Amino acid sequence: MELILLFFIFTLAGFLGFELIAKVPSQLHTPLMSGSNAISGITIVGAIIAAGADDGSWVTTVLGTAAVTLAMINVVGGYIVTDRMLGMFKKKGAPDSAPKKEPAS
Amino acid sequence: MELILLFFIFTLAGFLGFELIAKVPSQLHTPLMSGSNAISGITIVGAIIAAGADDGSWVTTVLGTAAVTLAMINVVGGYIVTDRMLGMFKKKGAPDSAPKKEPAS
Amino acid sequence: MNRAVLINSAYIIASILFVIGLKMLGRQPTARRGNLISAGGMLIAVVATLVDRHVVSYTWITAGLVAGTVIGMTCARAVKMTAMPEMVALLNGFGGLASLLVGAAEFFRIRSGEVLPEDQAFTATVIALTILIGGITFTGSVYAFCKLAEWLPGKPVLFRGQHLVNGFLVAGTVAAALGFVVTHDARVALTAFGVFTGLGLVLGWTLVMPIGGGDMPVVISMLNSLSGVAACAAGFVIRNNVLVVAGCLVGASGIILTVIMCKAMNRSLANVLFSGFGAVAPARAGDTPAGSVEGELKPLSAEDAFAVLEAARQVVIIPGYGMAVAQAQHVVQELAEILGQNGAEVRFAIHPVAGRMPGHMNVLLAEANVPYEQLVEMDGINPMMSIMDVAIVVGANDVVNPAASRDKLSPIYGMPIINAHEARTVICLKRGKGAGFSGLENQLFLLPNTRMLYGDAKSSLQAVIAELKSLSL
Amino acid sequence: MNRAVLINSAYIIASILFVIGLKMLGRQPTARRGNLISAGGMLIAVVATLVDRHVVSYTWITAGLVAGTVIGMTCARAVKMTAMPEMVALLNGFGGLASLLVGAAEFFRIRSGEVLPEDQAFTATVIALTILIGGITFTGSVYAFCKLAEWLPGKPVLFRGQHLVNGFLVAGTVAAALGFVVTHDARVALTAFGVFTGLGLVLGWTLVMPIGGGDMPVVISMLNSLSGVAACAAGFVIRNNVLVVAGCLVGASGIILTVIMCKAMNRSLANVLFSGFGAVAPARAGDTPAGSVEGELKPLSAEDAFAVLEAARQVVIIPGYGMAVAQAQHVVQELAEILGQNGAEVRFAIHPVAGRMPGHMNVLLAEANVPYEQLVEMDGINPMMSIMDVAIVVGANDVVNPAASRDKLSPIYGMPIINAHEARTVICLKRGKGAGFSGLENQLFLLPNTRMLYGDAKSSLQAVIAELKSLSL
Ligand SMILES: NC(=O)c1ccc[n+]([C@@H]2O[C@H](COP(=O)([O-])OP(=O)(O)OC[C@H]3O[C@@H](n4cnc5c(N)ncnc54)[C@H](OP(=O)(O)O)[C@@H]3O)[C@@H](O)[C@H]2O)c1
Numbered sequence A, B: 001m002e003l004i005l006l007f008f009i010f011t012l013a014g015f016l017g018f019e020l021i022a023k024v025p026s027q028l029h030t031p032l033m034s035g036s037n038a039i040s041g042i043t044i045v046g047a048i049i050a051a052g053a054d055d056g057s058w059v060t061t062v063l064g065t066a067a068v069t070l071a072m073i074n075v076v077g078g079y080i081v082t083d084r085m086l087g088m089f090k091k092k093g094a095p096d097s098a099p100k101k102e103p104a105s
Numbered sequence C, D: 001m002n003r004a005v006l007i008n009s010a011y012i013i014a015s016i017l018f019v020i021g022l023k024m025l026g027r028q029p030t031a032r033r034g035n036l037i038s039a040g041g042m043l044i045a046v047v048a049t050l051v052d053r054h055v056v057s058y059t060w061i062t063a064g065l066v067a068g069t070v071i072g073m074t075c076a077r078a079v080k081m082t083a084m085p086e087m088v089a090l091l092n093g094f095g096g097l098a099s100l101l102v103g104a105a106e107f108f109r110i111r112s113g114e115v116l117p118e119d120q121a122f123t124a125t126v127i128a129l130t131i132l133i134g135g136i137t138f139t140g141s142v143y144a145f146c147k148l149a150e151w152l153p154g155k156p157v158l159f160r161g162q163h164l165v166n167g168f169l170v171a172g173t174v175a176a177a178l179g180f181v182v183t184h185d186a187r188v189a190l191t192a193f194g195v196f197t198g199l200g201l202v203l204g205w206t207l208v209m210p211i212g213g214g215d216m217p218v219v220i221s222m223l224n225s226l227s228g229v230a231a232c233a234a235g236f237v238i239r240n241n242v243l244v245v246a247g248c249l250v251g252a253s254g255i256i257l258t259v260i261m262c263k264a265m266n267r268s269l270a271n272v273l274f275s276g277f278g279a280v281a282p283a284r285a286g287d288t289p290a291g292s293v294e295g296e297l298k299p300l301s302a303e304d305a306f307a308v309l310e311a312a313r314q315v316v317i318i319p320g321y322g323m324a325v326a327q328a329q330h331v332v333q334e335l336a337e338i339l340g341q342n343g344a345e346v347r348f349a350i351h352p353v354a355g356r357m358p359g360h361m362n363v364l365l366a367e368a369n370v371p372y373e374q375l376v377e378m379d380g381i382n383p384m385m386s387i388m389d390v391a392i393v394v395g396a397n398d399v400v401n402p403a404a405s406r407d408k409l410s411p412i413y414g415m416p417i418i419n420a421h422e423a424r425t426v427i428c429l430k431r432g433k434g435a436g437f438s439g440l441e442n443q444l445f446l447l448p449n450t451r452m453l454y455g456d457a458k459s460s461l462q463a464v465i466a467e468l469k470s471l472s473l
């Protein structure tokens, strides 16, 4: 039963993913890619469970620890890189709708 | 655990519902309302289970049977009404994008 | 186990079909197919449930299914196109009642059985929610049906202390539901169950009472969303995933649709539900408040109307609620055809909230076989309005009221309108001095270039057509 | 049970934050906040996992978390803005490898443990999928990284029978994975496991080989989607809902994003992945095929350019990949400022696929402090192009190639372009006769009103600026 519900969740999340990304302006493609890449670092959850498993052997601990490290690099690096990119856009004057602060020189 | 996954499903379906309905042209509001009303007749599933339950009493059977009848009216009526409404729009010439068949008199 | 997997796979497929169907319903070219797809999902869900291992006796189920199908089909086929909104309300009410009954059946099943469910408090909570929401949906929808079908007066029913009474009702319901959840005594539970079921049913009625007939489409959309929530709650009661998914989909999309509909009228949902909008209309329409309109009403006879129309090259017809009241759609279509044969270009300008339900005018004109190409949306017609020789306003009022764009104090200020006043000549068809849905005076009728053609829209138009025909013969 | 409820509630909240974050990331004004919200979701998920009852030893976890944080932070802070795409590729590769390791760890845990999982075949299948997809993501991303960082040549690597080799690799991988799923022999399982892990890693490499460096952003987006799928598969391995949701969200949205990116270049995904686009470029660029362009290249000196610019009132600067190569963004900004002081109105026209990643030009110009208001999108600038006195094309080629809109045989036919050729005078900066990414000749350079300013964009512009400065002093 649990498995079936997981499949249910899978299906709904898939549709949701499709619906969420529509009409994204092109200059946001790269940040969006990078931001969703950071989300895919969610595998860190699996890595932690593998590394700390109560019934694991040294093999699983080694593999798990490596996975934790790599996933953490992905997560931390991904979010920071995305934030830096988006910061670039924001810094000069505000975007479209927001009031423009910098004089157009 | 099962319950938690149901909540998960609930959350995702909610978001999906929000995302799906956006920018609907006004003349479709009524058919959309009627069509989603037909979907809410899904309670027929619960009604069937209640009416046919193996551990039910005569009370549950009566209540269940009434529920099956009412839900079925909702489902059948809802889909047919929606179809009739949408048929109205289609009958004369095709909509916006599709080729127009009727001469504009 | 194997059968459970099969059933649940079917449920997943049904859910996918609902999602796709709902998405397709939102776009004109795919809408009809979307409805069929969602119906297919429903069929799959029903069939899958029938093979459920817990379902043992089929006699009653079959009886219910057959009865429901026959009744549903008969009603849906017989109902007139113009009575669609009340039909949807009624069907929605049935759905809510069905959810209520499912909740009640589960309550009695648990009561009579030996085994208590795992999470007793949780199950009690969702049962209470199912019954409450189902009950409110049921009586609320029935009330809306009665108003729309004119079995009850459409005007908001307001009385002193109404909010107080509703407040007490809500408090009582919540208290009974809480008691139901926490008690361990079977007798107390039964009493509480009875109390909140009853109060919930009453609540549905009293909450819809102060809302005017014209706002019923919004109310129905709201109740539709609620019936989804009720189904969803029922899903938690019997731990059924497809109920949760489909119910929640309807609940969420219904809310969004309701908000969209309110926006088209430039009102908030709270304003629609609680303001008693339209109750004071007759009083306001009669007297002459500050910022009132000036000018005089210039009546027009059918012969004069004929003269004006005979010479017109560009004609726009703006239908409103009055056309629905007079059932004048067929005459309007005839007029358009004759004018077309006479060399004029005729368009129909459709305001998104003309009439009393979204798409009301579209449905009526479609019924009268007006070609789709002649229908122009508000945003399409407004830029062309100044080149129109004649605008014929057939029982529309609020949707052509210039106050909406000019007068900041007007309650409909901000609602986009069809700029009929920009046409060279405006002919307004109405029966008398009746106000529109919002109860406001309309300056359009007093403008120098406006002429009033009094009388029931249908008979007035028939007179004009008779004149036109006598000419062409 | 209580702890499980807590953890799973946290997972639900994390999923909600991911959904909201992803939604907000798609709109400019909310993008940055969206990223923070999604990071908050990740934090919640990680903390919730740490209190999981199955997690007993924290030493190694802490070590991993700290190491990962330090490395991730250092790299992300240190990397230059222009090296972002390769950084994303590398991070994505790490994510894929992490999923692979999670799958492997679970495999060894089951192997060493007594209890077999309920659905053995299912578990084996998802383990195989996790490892395969994770492996392909890893090596594919690393290869993309190497190409973008120019550790490997950017040109597509094509050889005879490449498709055959890939076919064999795929067949071998599938066979090994199938064996792994059906076998009951622990030794066979181990061998199969080793084989498909290895082959999966090789596959990632060979599949990306035939794709040119310029298409790497699309490939990275594709691999990003795959890393989501890998995480999702890992979620099925360990039956974890937040992994399934977040992974699937990334998988689905990644695919959509990839398709959107392909569309902006007017190519299909299959064309990007399998065509070896750009491999034949140098050959084609040199010779003169049928339908070739006619006219002559008219070189221009820096002094002449100065004269033209000095008199211009309306100037548009069209940056392209060449500006990134020359790192000329700062000089370009300086030029714009000087021209502005000289009384000209200067705009930057940004084509959606100028450069080698979406938003490439935006990022570079932002780095050089070009005010946001001066950036105009393609659709905004094209209608104004005919009033432009001068269009300065800084290392752009394909995105200003009129063949895209005129020549039906051109491989980039249908790609919308910036209509630089409509400006009164066009000054093109490039080093020589090099072709653009698509390898096509560009008729723009041969038009009567076009002048070529040869040389590295940065030094050419510095020369022009020196001239302008000498005047204003
Ligand atoms: N469409 C929706 O979804 C929806 C939903 C809720 C509320 N509303 C509201 O409803 C209003 C719709 O505006 P509307 O312009 O269509 O209608 P309206 O403002 O309600 O005006 C209808 C007009 O028709 C006239 N009329 C009634 N019966 C007639 C007959 N038999 N022959 C000729 N004239 C007749 C009335 O004047 P006499 O009495 O003098 O004849 C009245 O002035 C808007 O305020 C809108 O916000 C719409």
Ligand SMILES: NC(=O)c1ccc[n+]([C@@H]2O[C@H](COP(=O)([O-])OP(=O)(O)OC[C@H]3O[C@@H](n4cnc5c(N)ncnc54)[C@H](OP(=O)(O)O)[C@@H]3O)[C@@H](O)[C@H]2O)c1
Pocket (backbone or CB within 6 Å): D214, D215, D216, D217, D218, D265, D319, D320, D321, D322, D323, D325, D326, D352, D353, D354, D355, D356, D357, D358, D359, D360, D394, D395, D396, D397, D398, D399, D400, D429, D430, D431, D432, D433, D434, D435, D436, D437, D438, D455, D456, D457, D458
């Ligand atoms: N943005 C994306 O996401 C993306 C992704 C994948 C592919 N693409 C593709 O990339 C292309 C982008 O077009 P584009 O117009 O920006 O660039 P392009 O077509 O690649 O042309 C670049 C031009 O810059 C010149 N150049 C190179 N280095 C230079 C330097 N140091 N100084 C001066 N000029 C230099 C080159 O000519 P010389 O060699 O003669 O100097 C070349 O003509 C499109 O075809 C697009 O489809 C874009």
